[in-house]
Amino acid sequence: MAIGALSLLGFQLVDSAFIARLGTAPLAAQSFTFPLSFLIIGVQVGIGIAIAALISRALGAGERERARRLSTLVLMAGSAIIGVLAVALWLGQRPVFIALGADDTALAYIARYWPVQLLAGWFGALAYFAYSVFRAHGNTRLPGNMMVLTSLVNLALDPLLIFGAGPWSGLGLPGAALASVIAFAVGVFITARRLFRQRWLTRLGLGGETRRSLRPFVGIAGPAMVSQLMPPLSAMLAVAVVATLGDTFVAAWGLASRLETLSLMAILALTMSLPPWLGRCYGAGDWGQIQRLMRLALKVAVAWQLALGLGMALAAHWVALALAGQPDVQRELALLIRFLLPSYAALGVCMLVVSAGNALGFPLWSMLMSGVRLFVCYLPCLWLGMQLGGWIGLALGAALGNVLAGLAAWQLLRRMLRA
Known part of the structure; x- marks a missing residue:
């Protein structure tokens, strides 16, 4: 899953790196769409959390037929929910982007880019739901392989569709979104065939299963969605703060x-990989294994993120040089890297605690922790830092907010394990 996540997230960064070569205005236009893209991702991840929790618990309790019914229902419901959300975001795009601070130039770029990006988001959500079913069954190899494949398809198509080749002039900014559409569509097609081959789906007993599982699904997915929707809202507010600087x-x-x-x-x-394992232990009542898993996960998270963050901070100048095409953007990006990257060790602790809470029957506690992280720790520190120290203060404040959130999450985890 780490390899798959690296490739999937890497191709998003590659998109931005290619778009940066088009100029500052297209890159800024794409940046304005990030909060709404995260909104779609937040809903899909909330649904995916419920998928993994319910199916893994059913498998842990030996209820394989129920797991098949749950897999079918969540795939159907998830595709419909994301489709409705995408249409709503397309219809209401202009007032939202104006509220975020987009000017006429950015709006012109967004108008061509956003509809295609929404379609890419829908295909990406379908692929994610299918991957969640495989993860709930203990298969992380296929999702990881598919993430690598889709990232390679996107990487191959990005320069062709953005810049063109030979007589083909390219599409510019919309070309990046179209490359994502094609890549995710390939992932959906291959994964759907494997799902049917594994016989993890069924058409029998769906009505009764809907009545039985609707309440627990909403009980997990509802708070999880709220938790996942908080980061896009926070991102919108952060972009609005940053937009005042230019x-x-x-x-x-x-x-x-x-x-x-x-x-x-x-x-x-x-x-992605820990909650299904925790869910199976939950279904089997093995709380000793749950505690051992969480201790190991937190040690790995802190050690890895500290080493990576300090290394990236030392190489900030060269990383910014590779990612940004304009010298002024490179300078400001390097400053962010130096302050923010080491603080992600604490942020990783918070993310793991929220994920574990959803898998272990504490979705409301996880939702509360997400709210505290963003609206008590992160945003107030970011805003106050900008007021006191401008761009440097903003970066330092965001880093301090991550550290405070990590400390709060650690206290919450101790309380959950005692409970």
Whole structure:
């Protein structure tokens, strides 16, 4: 899963690196869409958390027929929910982007890019739901392989569709979204065939299973979705704060956001692979194994993120040089890397605790922790830092918010394990 997450998040960073070669305005326009893209991802991850929790618990209790019914239901419901959300985001795009601070130039780029990106988001969600079913059954190899495959397809198509080749002039910014559409569609097609071959889906007993599982599904997916929707809302507010400084800072912030997800690939792999394992232990009542798993996961998270963060901070100048095409964007991005990357060790602790809480029957506690992280620790420190120290203060405040969130999550985990 770490390899798959690295490749998947890497191709998103590659998108931004290619778009940066188009100029600051297209890169800033793409950065304005990140919060709404994270909104779609937040809903899909919330549904995926419920998928992994319910199916893995059913398998842990030996209820394999129920696991088949649950797999079918969540795939059907998830595709419909993401489709409705994508249409709503397309219809209401202009007032939202204006509220985020996009000017007329950015809106012109967004109008061509956003519909294609929404289609890419829908295909990406379908692939994610199918991957969640495989993970719930203990198969992480196929999702990891498919993430690598889709990233390679995207990498091959990006330069062709963005810049063109020979007589083909390329599509510019929309070309990056179209490459993602094709890549995710390939992933959906291959994974769907494997799902049918594994016989993990069924058409029998869906009505009764819907009545039986609707309440526990909503009980897990509801708080999980709220938890996952908080980061996009926080990202919108953060972009609005950064936008007051100008397009250069928005572009640097957008690249830093992409780099954040890439640098957290080991944590994201743990949040995808650990909950099904915890769910099976939950179904079997093995709480001693749960405690051992959590201790190991937290040690790995802190050690890895500290080593990576300090290394990236030392190489910040060269990383920014590779990612950003404009010298002013490179300078501001390097500063963000130096302050933010080491703080992701604490952020990783928080992410693991939230993920574990959803898998272990504490979805409301996880939702509360997500809210505390973003709206009590991160955003107030970010805003206050900018007021006191400008761009440097903003970076330092965001890092301090991550550290405070990690400390709060550690206290919450101790309380959950005692309970």
